Amino acid sequence: MTGPVPSKVEAPSRPADEDDALWREGFxxxxxSLFGIAAWGLVVGVAMIKSGLTLTQALGMTLxxxxxxxxxxxxxxxxxxxxxxxxxxxxxxxxxRFVIFSALLAPHFAHLPWPKRLLLGYTSGDMTVxxxxxxxxxxxxxxxxxxxxxxxxxxNWTAWQVGSIAGIFLGSAxxxxxxxxxxxxxxxxxxxxxxxxxxxxxxxxxxASATAVLAYNxxxxxxxxxxxxxxxxxxxxxxxxxxxxxxxxxx
Amino acid sequence: xxxxxxxxxxxxxxxxxxxxxxSFWLIGHxxxxxxxxxxxxxxxxxxxxAAIIAPDLLLDERNAMAISLLNPKMMAAVVATAYYLxxxxxxxxxxxxxxxxxxxxxxxx
Numbered sequence: 001m002t003g004p005v006p007s008k009v010e011a012p013s014r015p016a017d018e019d020d021a022l023w024r025e026g027f028x029x030x031x032x033s034l035f036g037i038a039a040w041g042l043v044v045g046v047a048m049i050k051s052g053l054t055l056t057q058a059l060g061m062t063l064x065x066x067x068x069x070x071x072x073x074x075x076x077x078x079x080x081x082x083x084x085x086x087x088x089x090x091x092x093x094x095x096x097r098f099v100i101f102s103a104l105l106a107p108h109f110a111h112l113p114w115p116k117r118l119l120l121g122y123t124s125g126d127m128t129v130x131x132x133x134x135x136x137x138x139x140x141x142x143x144x145x146x147x148x149x150x151x152x153x154x155x156n157w158t159a160w161q162v163g164s165i166a167g168i169f170l171g172s173a174x175x176x177x178x179x180x181x182x183x184x185x186x187x188x189x190x191x192x193x194x195x196x197x198x199x200x201x202x203x204x205x206x207x208a209s210a211t212a213v214l215a216y217n218x219x220x221x222x223x224x225x226x227x228x229x230x231x232x233x234x235x236x237x238x239x240x241x242x243x244x245x246x247x248x249x250x251x
Numbered sequence: 252x253x254x255x256x257x258x259x260x261x262x263x264x265x266x267x268x269x270x271x272x273x274s275f276w277l278i279g280h281x282x283x284x285x286x287x288x289x290x291x292x293x294x295x296x297x298x299x300x301a302a303i304i305a306p307d308l309l310l311d312e313r314n315a316m317a318i319s320l321l322n323p324k325m326m327a328a329v330v331a332t333a334y335y336l337x338x339x340x341x342x343x344x345x346x347x348x349x350x351x352x353x354x355x356x357x358x359x360x
Contacts (some may be wrong), residue, residue, distance in 0.1 A: 012275065036341060038342070039342045043345060057261065060258070065268055068269070072303075073299065074264055074298060077303075087260055087264070092267045093296060094300060095272070096291075098274075100289060101272070102271070102275040103284055106278065110279040114277060117273070123276070144330070149327055153298070173293045179349075182327070183348075185328070189348075190331075192304070196297055201294055204294050204297065205298060205346055206338075208298035208305075209300070213303070213305050224302050225289050227299075228299045231295075232291060235297075236294065
């Protein structure tokens with residue numbers, strides 16, 4: 001495997017992907033975020049049960065989906081009996097930010113076999129991507145990149161699942177009247193706030209919110225899709241106007 | 252939803268995770284996303300999340316508009332947003348928001 005490649009004289013052998021010291025470094029970098037991840041999992045776990053999922057369904061969801069914001073977004077739609085394609089489209093939209101992350105992260109690992117890439121990509125959430133890119137801003141091969149990523153990933157995944165499963169059991173034990181399901185909406189609010197710092201994003205979100213409320217009774221939850229499309233277009237128009245004004249000022 | 256429908260939904264959600272998080276991992280080599288597309292990818296998630304919670308915060312049980320100081324969910328969300336902007340702590344924000352929501356709800360009963 002690591003022998004010289006005669007056809008590519010210039011390419012030196014790639015530094016090893018795995019390195020114990022880098023694994024520990026990744027682990028240390030991720031530790032401060034683990035408590036928050038577990039708490040976030042706990043809220044999602046409670047919200048799943050409070051939306052009427054059974055214990056098995058909730059466990060299946062947390063283990064298979066592993067995406068807090070998409071899970072939370074799907075719950076009110078499941079309660080409202082929305083068509084499955086609408087729930088899928090919504091989750092896909094909520095997850096679109098991951099496409100940007102994957103474009104940033106993937107070139108570091110393009111040399112790995114595809115099943116490994118699929119799995120590493122699948123489990124790389126917001127925090128993992130941010131911390132990895134802080135340590136390795138450069139796409140060039142470097143020692144122990146895979147180890148560093150795993151050092152972030154495994155504890156992150158574990159903390160999330162432990163929190164989530166604890167939430168599932170906590171949610172089952174707490175009476176409905178406590179209204180704990182609302183914690184899910186508050187959690188979404190916390191992810192949303194940093195996304196809307198900026199007038200373009202904020203105007204889109206205001207338009208989307210107003211549309212979603214006014215069109216709430218549309219059949220098949222189509223009001224939701226209308227809200228996303230109108231909100232996104234608003235954001236892009238405002239962004240376009242801002243960019244135009246900036247280039248005016250500069251010239 | 253029936254048990255089977257929920258499981259199909261869960262599998263659909265798992266696909267949504269895979270399609271987005273693994274997308275460029277499977278393409279492999281470096282690709283620069285055009286700025287226009289990048290804008291869409293950035294703005295759409297915020298709009299979707301807002302569209303999901305806005306009805307929960309602003310409509311009452313009969314789906315009528317409830318923009319009022321006496322709407323526990325709306326007031327909790329206002330306080331939570333302000334607190335999160337100041338402190339950036341999700342856990343504290345959720346605890347405070349739940350306290351406002353529960354307090355107002357019990358007080359109004």
